[in-house]
Amino acid sequence: MIRRVALAGGFLAIALVASSAWPVVGGALAHDHGVMGQTWGIVEPDLLDTIDRRLKTMQADGSIERMNAALRVKAQERVRNPLPVAGIGAVREGRSWTFDPSIVLDQDVRDQKGRLVAQAGQRVNPLSFVAMKTDLVFIDGRDDAQVDWAMKRWSAQNAKIIFVAGSPFDRMGEKKRRFFFDQQGKLTSHFGIAHVPAVVAPQGEVLRISEIEMPGAGA
Template identity: 50%
Template sequence: MIALLAAGVGMATPALARDYGQQGAVWPVVEPDLLAQIHARLARLEKTGETARLNEELKRRTIARVNRPEPVAGLGAATAGRSWRFDPTITVDRDIADDKGRVIIAAGTRVNPLDTVPLRAPLVFLDGDDPAQLAWAARRFGATRAKLILVRGAPLELMKARQRRFYFDQGGSLVKHFGIRAVPATVEQQGRVLLVTEQAIEPRERPSS
């Protein structure tokens, strides 16, 4: 039976390869090669100096963005004091194991990062273009290890002028995380929670014009 089946398959195979001939009109491919077009375009840009100009423009924009990052949108100067507590506790959604597969934190466990990594210095959020906020921060935190974090301004310029490190809240991720809507604002640890404060600067604290 197997031999007959094999013979039948062998006899049927040539029928699958029948040549039906040309069934319609055929035209040659006339579309230009995409890679060739790109290469030609780049060659023209290089020849005319456009590539160098574009590279220089990109360099200029990159330097400008580093020196003065995009301001964090939606923040204003604090006109009234506002404070609240922020609990950083999270609930682990899956088992966390060590390199040997042993579960060290089970799913559902509540973990407070401050228990293992305390906030050793206040976070101070500032508008770097506001002299009053900079003066306030210098008076209050000048002799401390507070991290000065700009939401607007030129951090490198301020570092050079004031000989102190300034950070920048790129994209506003930190102020969004803490719910900050106005500056200056501070984040400080109080036990197992963080105290967030928006601090209105009193008129007497502002430098005279």
Template identity: 55%
Template structure:
């Protein structure tokens, strides 16, 4: 995935339209066919999602600035989260096959996903980098 050369943001609506009735284990209707359901309306997004190239130290440092493990999930789109977990003594995650970044339309890193009411605000952020 490419580095963000300029900062850009957009809103993402996570709502879906239910294709079939959804019922719980007792047969109670949870959502009716055709109903629009937004998961943020009921459960919210408890942590920021921070997407980074795990091979880029500048992106990892930027991500670490977005909060503790309880406040932000740092998700690698490249690199080894296991080595970084040892170094930084916190959890890191990996975007398997780019499914999450593709779902949100993220094409550049670092990127931040955070709740904004019933929407998600996605920002690909241009950050300062050291010259080699």
């Protein structure tokens, strides 16, 4: 049966179907309409196969070897020219202080025969057992004045000259002397050094740390 209802000057047709012959499921009409159109299975490329094909292509055209060569050059460049230690500046006013290198052991220390040398929790000063025979001299390796100053004051036997910036390799070829580098600023951070030139020297069972103003630096 169809009823027509007037709405806003027009007609709205509402089909009301009532037939006990049609099955009703859950209060709704159910009817099998069959397959509506063609269906396909879900097809996705295998990720590992894709990566494998890509790598084989890159290997065949030489891309991998070029990448490896570029990485080697970059690594060598970083070794030869390490990043400067952050936060280290030139000395403008000298200062000096002492540093106690003592540590607290987190476990027992025994000799080769198993005899207790020091026990966990004990405070130990390394300078009580091992003498520090050379000074540590920290400089900016990019500054010719600092390099020449350090080399004139300390022989290779009396000190280790440690760069906080600049290439120790380039300077070794130039000066014919071995230089070192404070990797990631671990030594300067440990000693509280903020300016260079700086010297760490043994003084009994403590270390004397001095940030030294270069001649003419304040001019």
